[in-house]
Amino acid sequence: MGLHKIIKILALILSVVGIIFFVMILSAGDAAIEAGESAGSVNGALYTSYIILGLVLAFVLVFVLKGVFAGDIKKTLITVGAFLAIAIIGYVMSSGSLEGLPEELIITENVTETTSKWVGAGLNTFYILGVLAIGAMILSGLKRVTK
Incomplete structure (x- = not known):
């Protein structure tokens, strides 16, 4: 399986996880979030964002270095x-x-x-x-x- 397919599958999985947390946050409402009752869904969304940011930075770094040494x-x-x-x-x-x-x-x-x-x-x-x-x-x- 090529790297492109792996990246597409990973992006799809992370997108679905992000959508799930988004729906959980929306369904909890503002009052529950302010009271700290839905901290799990907010934290999950934040951790998903951190994972996505880390992956994006890693891929950018790898492909930039690959391009530097190839060009x-x-x-x-x-x-x-x-x-x-x-x-x-x-x-x-x-x-x-x-x-x-x-x-x-x-x-x-x-x-x-x-x-x-x-x-x-x-x-x-x-x-x-x-x-x-x-x-x-x-x-x-x-x-x-x-x-």
């Missing part, structure tokens, strides 16, 4: 380097300022300037990558139109 390693390293450069630019652009945050958030969540800087770096990196993706789509559309 051109130079292009892969250039792409990874470009991503790291964008992440560094995002980090440098972030301020790390706590100004504007509610005082209770700073105290209860233990938000420091370092935490704020890393969150800002992640947001800046996301924005830069988003702008680059939109620009690439526009350029490819323009090239297609001009041909």
